[in-house]
Amino acid sequence: MLSVQIDAFSYQNEATLKDISFEVDKGEHMALIGESGSGKSTLLKIIYGLLHIENGHVLWGNKQALGPNFNLVPGESYMKYLAQDFDLMPFTTVAENIGQHLSVFDKENHTARIQELLLLIELEDFAKTKVKNLSGGQQQRVALARVLAQEPELLLLDEPFGHIDNFKRNSLRRNLFPYLKEKGITVLTASHDPNDVLPYADRTIVLENGKIIANQKTKKLYQNPPNYYTASLFGEVNEVPIRMLKSYAAIDKSVLVYPHEFQVSETSGLKVVVTNSFFKGSHYLNECEEAQGIVLYFNSQKKLKQGEAVFLNVSLETINSRLQVEQGTDSERTSV
């Protein structure tokens, strides 16, 4: 198990990370999400041992990761870190980069392992190409293979597909994350992209201004986000006063509603006027305004015209489940 405890960490005066405390089980895949500058990379760098912390610890089982003040070469043998800058050898080939830390004495295994990793990152045809001649996305894939070459027990990934185009990204994710699960590698992935997180991460930590504001099973976090900030990391979200949706409600609160959770009616519900309709491939995302000027986003199957009036509804089930999260308890429920 990885156990991280950081009282505070600062680059200069203001603390970049505060009161960080969490654990990741062996073989678990933990995602780390948060807006740009919230401290995701800093946290990964501390865990890997690139940055020193005064008070706190990083433990892998009962081994303490020592950090840069104690290790001449950063890092620990059981852990690998894929940084946002890839740290490759540009003038050597893809295969040489991947095999750099593999034993050359066992030639058969050496070649087989490189081949296995080339397949995983889908660069079989580039084995003999010099890294300097690859695109940014291809270089990121080589960097990924390099951190996997000597199978780590703990893998830290910082935006692992940030430079890779959507087409390759999808197939790489589908290759990589099940591979890591199968091998029992513990993973901590910092990402901006919900597609890296929702299908693959067992749990997710949310960072806001250097603090952990949520640490939950990923599906539960998405279905019942504790606040607007968390929900908005997964995509568009609305904060809607309950009375606007259910006029009879006695509760003066708002609930978070994802665009796909609105049902559109032509006759009853919250009246809104469409201001924009954006094609999203599988559906349209519509921007609209209700009478008091609140802007909302909802999905529809067909394109809606600017100025068109429609009525929005949200199920009681959705409203009540969001209210329970806000209360933090299931025993004393407020419902509409």
Ligand SMILES: Nc1ncnc2c1ncn2[C@@H]1O[C@H](COP(=O)(O)OP(=O)(O)OP(=O)(O)O)[C@@H](O)[C@H]1O
């Ligand atoms: N070497 C540094 N010196 C001083 N401040 C730094 C340094 N590196 C990062 N910071 C600051 O620390 C804060 C957290 O940065 P960090 O890179 O950890 O955020 P992040 O969540 O990973 O962002 P992103 O998603 O954009 O990569 C930011 O305000 C950043 O400007």
